[in-house]
Amino acid sequence: MNNNLEKKFEEIRARFPHTEKIVYFNAASNGPFSLDVKNTIEENMKVRMAAEIDDTPTGFESAEELRAAYAGLIGASKNDIGLGLNTSFGLNVVAFGLPLPPGSEILVSDIEFPSIVYAWRAAAERFGYKLKFVKSKDLIFDIDEFQKAITPNSRVLCLSYVQFFNGYKNDLATLSKICKENNLLFAVDGIQGMGTEPVDVKELGIDVFTSGCQKWMLSPQGCSFFYLDPAVRERMTVPFMSWLSVDWQMNFTSLFKYDNPYFDAVRKYELGYYVVLNLVGMKAAVKYFQQLGIKNIREHNHRLLDRLAAYLKSNPYYRITSSMVEKHRSSILTFTCDRYKELFGEITKSKIILAQREGSIRVSAHLYNNAADIDKLIEVLDRFSKQV
Ligand SMILES: Cc1ncc(COP(=O)(O)O)c(C=O)c1O
CATH class of the missing domain: 3.40.640.10 (Type I PLP-dependent aspartate aminotransferase-like (Major domain))
Incomplete structure (x- = not known):
């Protein structure tokens, strides 16, 4: 992705006030409002x-x-x-x-x-x-x-x-x-x-x-x-x-x-x-x-989820439950672990919003997310897996 496009993603992220307070990975439930929508x-x-x-x-x-x-x-x-x-x-x-x-x-x-x-x-x-x-x-x-x-x-x-x-x-x-x-x-x-x-x-x-x-x-x-x-x-x-x-x-x-x-x-x-x-x-x-173009949004979202997937694969405590076959991937990535309900509570306490669905934790990455958001989630996952 070229610099101009990355800059555009950053500019649009700045139009979403929630990004200053929480990490939001739950567009599959409800999307957040931007200042432009509100205005x-x-x-x-x-x-x-x-x-x-x-x-x-x-x-x-x-x-x-x-x-x-x-x-x-x-x-x-x-x-x-x-x-x-x-x-x-x-x-x-x-x-x-x-x-x-x-x-x-x-x-x-x-x-x-x-x-x-x-x-x-x-x-x-x-x-x-x-x-x-x-x-x-x-x-x-x-x-x-x-x-x-x-x-x-x-x-x-x-x-x-x-x-x-x-x-x-x-x-x-x-x-x-x-x-x-x-x-x-x-x-x-x-x-x-x-x-x-x-x-x-x-x-x-x-x-x-x-x-x-x-x-x-x-x-x-x-x-x-x-x-x-x-x-x-x-x-x-x-x-x-x-x-x-x-x-x-x-x-x-x-x-x-x-x-x-x-x-x-x-x-x-x-x-x-x-x-x-x-x-x-x-x-x-x-x-x-x-x-932005939907192809670019896909690339942006998948790149963020790749970062998460790489971590999940490196930690045997976690198991990815989404298909990682390229043509079947989307902007939703799900994973699970033994105590996923407890983990969900820990994630929520850290002001990271995502969802639980059918025994897995569901992460929805979107255009306002960035790599720092993913790293915050990884930090919680890492801490949790070391505690259990
Ligand atoms: C696949 C799918 N279809 C439909 C809906 C919602 O339907 P509606 O927009 O009619 O409320 C959801 C989620 O709420 C969904 O995940």
């Missing part, structure tokens, strides 16, 4: 308290800017992007909007984050689909088991890009190819990889991609975006509808028109007016990803 939200609050108050255009303009920004980050076009409230929003749009015959099989992993399972479970109950769990192997989604599970009734594979509990990055290219060969729609819950692991929906042949922005995208809670491939959009019915599913040409003076055509764009699945405070916050946050 834009405060600006919007001030407008709503001042003479103008009615800032309706801000919502529309911000939404349009954000659709274009997220499209740019995942190789899509802005008409293929909609804004929602969370990852589940996009999952439900497709689960309830895609018309499938009764008896259709929806394939999901048996170690999946519940948002995928519950969205499809509800659709299965409503439309008579069958939710089919693909057997994992060593806590990893197994491609052979996936292929064995496919039958002529299989219609959808819905899977996380990166698994929340061990950071395993699924091989989207191979999975997408298998989906195409078997006529399955490929829907991806991208939240644990969005912003840290590059994704090009066109190149990868992803049909649906949905991601909350409250974690790695460093945005307010309760906001997300989703992508639908145009061919999928053509197949879809509208699962629900709002007055903003249609084009008013920004003229809201005569509203007794009930036969406006839908937008020919994914925004037709958005529900009503926007959470503008969130949109302005998202706009401030998305700029970091545009400025």
